[in-house]
Amino acid sequence: MNTKRLSSTLEEALSKQMNVELYQSHTYLAYGIWASDNGYAGISNFLFRHSQEEREHAIKFMQYILNRGGKPTVTALASAPGDPQNLTDCFNKVFQHEVENTEKIYRLVELAFDEKDWATWNFLQWFVKEQIEEETLAMDLIDKLKIAGGDKASDESLFTLDKTLGETPDDADLARDATSENP
Numbered sequence: 001m002n003t004k005r006l007s008s009t010l011e012e013a014l015s016k017q018m019n020v021e022l023y024q025s026h027t028y029l030a031y032g033i034w035a036s037d038n039g040y041a042g043i044s045n046f047l048f049r050h051s052q053e054e055r056e057h058a059i060k061f062m063q064y065i066l067n068r069g070g071k072p073t074v075t076a077l078a079s080a081p082g083d084p085q086n087l088t089d090c091f092n093k094v095f096q097h098e099v100e101n102t103e104k105i106y107r108l109v110e111l112a113f114d115e116k117d118w119a120t121w122n123f124l125q126w127f128v129k130e131q132i133e134e135e136t137l138a139m140d141l142i143d144k145l146k147i148a149g150g151d152k153a154s155d156e157s158l159f160t161l162d163k164t165l166g167e168t169p170d171d172a173d174l175a176r177d178a179t180s181e182n183p
């Protein structure tokens with residue numbers, strides 16, 4: 001008996017996204033190495049943790065496809081993007097990668113909607129929310145660096161920024177989660 005509860009189109013599209021998340025993980029690993037090599041221990045730690053988070057996203061896709069009776073395929077990954085030019089470039093690229101990934105998630109949501117596959121549609125809502133967090137996190141990085149002085153930041157303010165990011169939580173606080181006690 002066929003117990004697959006996913007269309008072949010969605011099975012393939014979700015499997016592709018699993019690989020996209022693995023590539024995101026790949027990318028942040030490479031940026032983390034670049035940051036570490038340039039002496040930004042805190043920023044590299046932040047990027048390594050983020051790389052791990054992207055891998056967990058891939059696993060979420062894998063598990064969902066399996067749970068629905070499908071079979072995901074791990075494909076070859078392209079090499080990670082080249083080194084960023086500087087910190088501004090690095091954070092801008094993190095933001096860009098997140099926005100591109102959001103677009104991909106939206107296309108999956110559209111696909112699930114068109115097929116009236118509400119289970120998949122519901123599963124994907126977690127990622128819609130997650131992408132808001134990730135974009136906010138990337139915007140925060142850009143803002144923090146701007147405040148520190150951008151590419152012309154002094155060694156001292158970069159040192160402080162690096163230290164802050166090393167200790168920063170993995171998830172951004174969203175306006176939605178704010179309360180009057182904890183704005």
Ligand SMILES: [Fe+2]
Nearest residue numbers: 021024054057
């Ligand atoms: Fe992700």
Ligand SMILES: [Fe+2]
Nearest residue numbers: 024054098134
């Ligand atoms: Fe992400």
